[in-house]
Amino acid sequence: MLVTTIEEFNTATTHLSKYDEWVVDCETNGLYALQGNQLCGVGVGVDGATYYFPFRHQTLDSNLDSDLLPKLMEVMNTCKTIVGYNIKFDLKFLEKEGLEVQDKDLVDVIVMVRLTESTNVNALNLTDTLIRRYGPDAGAYDIETKQVLRKNKWTKDFSLCPPDILGPYCEKDVAGTARLYVDCKDKIIRSKQEKVWELEVDLTKVLYSMECAGVAVDNKYVESSLGKLTKRSKEVLQNIYEISGNEFNVASVAQVGEVFTSLGIRSPQKTLKGRDSWSEGALVQINHPLAGWIRQYRTLAKLISTYIEPYRGASTMHTTYANWGTVTGRLSSREPNLQNIPRNHFKLHDVEFNTEAEVTEIQGRVDAIIAAKGQNTSISAKSLRKDVLQVWGFVGDESLDETNDKQLAIRRMFKPRPDHYLVSYDYSQMEVRMFMNYIGNPDMLDLMKQEDVDFHGEAAKIAFKVDKDHAEYKFYRQLAKTITFGVIYGIGKDKLAGQLNTSPKEASKYKAEYFKNITGSKKFFDSVVRMVEQRGWVKSKYNRVYKVDRDKGYKAVNYLIQGTSADLLSERMIEVSKFLSGTKSRMLLQVHDEIICEIHKDDTLLIHKIRDILQENSLNIPLMVDMELCEPSWATKHDFEIADGKVVFEKKSSLPATVEEYLEWGDSPPITDKELVTSLDWS
DNA sequence: CCTGACTCA
């Protein structure tokens, strides 16, 4: 019911206070709680009853007195469990009003839906899920209201919508969430996924803390990068216009195609629909400087629009993690996506190749790109004109030279807060190790126990019976590596052939040899495929269930390996979070097999312990975590040691060697962050 | 194989 008077408020809160599990849904004046948006009303449900409390609707009538919001939060704080749909969103708004999030169990029903849906289902939003599970009527009111909101241009700010329209909508969502909660819980119990569900409940709170903390951004670097990129992209654009003879929209694939066609150049590669492709994979194979310049322009445009513009003026970036976002159990990261920040640096100048060695070096790099992106081509970098090769020089590697102002790395924008170290923990070859864990081959397990083992080399020796002195050892090592990832990714013989640059027949032969000699690999693969064929699902070590089409068993192999790695990492993150609670240090980011932590100077002795926690596991193989110091930013990683409680690391290029020196040398202003104050338990 | 952001049509 819509709560409009103080009497109704008192009756409602008296009723609610009897329950320790509340389903909540916030309506807000925008999507960004950490950037100043706030709630305009709260929907709450217990035991079949639902209420809507309007507080800040801009329609003049019928708001509740603003004093009642803190009162409602007071009652909400007495309950034990908060249930919601995509709950971290609502929590950020509720915490601003006084909810004590850290005390609560946080049940996200969208995560429960993920655990109880087939891997084919991707539309997990509330309306689609209600319709899918309970029929069209269950979602009709949602769809209707959204149309009204759209028609009145209220979609960006729900507080413009009167409570008598928004209230019932909110209550329907609360009721739908409650219904899904009950049904999903039943399904989770019947499929014996309670453990992985409990893992997700704990993970939700960990992710919530990471999102609220956010990562500090070097604004000066953002602004200087934007200037440099804009200048360079104009230069590149001029080059393109000169070569092509006319000005056109380089971002338009269609217009790029017209220009190439007018120059008499066809693409060696086709799109899925049979048109000429002008993708990177196609452009690498075109022996004309225009191809290189277009590729360079695309890169610069992408860097500006995706990785620079969104960061302007923000001293802290708060991503949103979706622990329901993937079918495997991995996280995804949105607004901004901090899981696909480029690793390599970029060069913003023409690169000259003078010596023979330099030419060979760039040829090698371009060949690698051709092999990776070009499908089944016989073209090699040796056949490319020198002026064509030259345009490729702008792609750098992971080592950024801070003193060179013609180099730029996006990861350079992310820096530690004052008095903190940024430390990255990186699992080495996590998915390969998980693959070996599932295979259970004792020889491989022994191999994995050695420190710094070259797995792909060893796999090549076993699979293809070559030793290190063999003339084609490098080829066989690459072959083994490609097949290992091919199996992990569940690719077929045609795609494998593309990657190996051979015929499908040859690819099948290599794969068969690999399967024959890596004992257990075929058995694992086949048994997963057979399980899916026979009963339509498989179950991981963490009891996560994957429902898969019966003819798509190969996918399940990937789900198991990728998903088990993800669940293991989630489990370890929960432990790290427990370990760091009450300290001045915290986890900030997760990139699938990497964790980035921000360690306070007083906490340096915790740094190694975090690695121990991450390496701990119940697999039959050890996991190795590489630990590096990111200084002065995420773009530069150093090996380091702790001596007398201080971090000591080796210089890279001609840069300051201690963090203190960096802070003086660096261009970053101290952080004055309003957003930060809102919702942090550690601030 | 698993993603998300941007751009164009």
Next chain:
DNA sequence: CATTTGAGTCAGG
């Protein structure tokens, strides 16, 4: 005319 949708491309694992 404004807004939504799908495809293509490319960044990460």
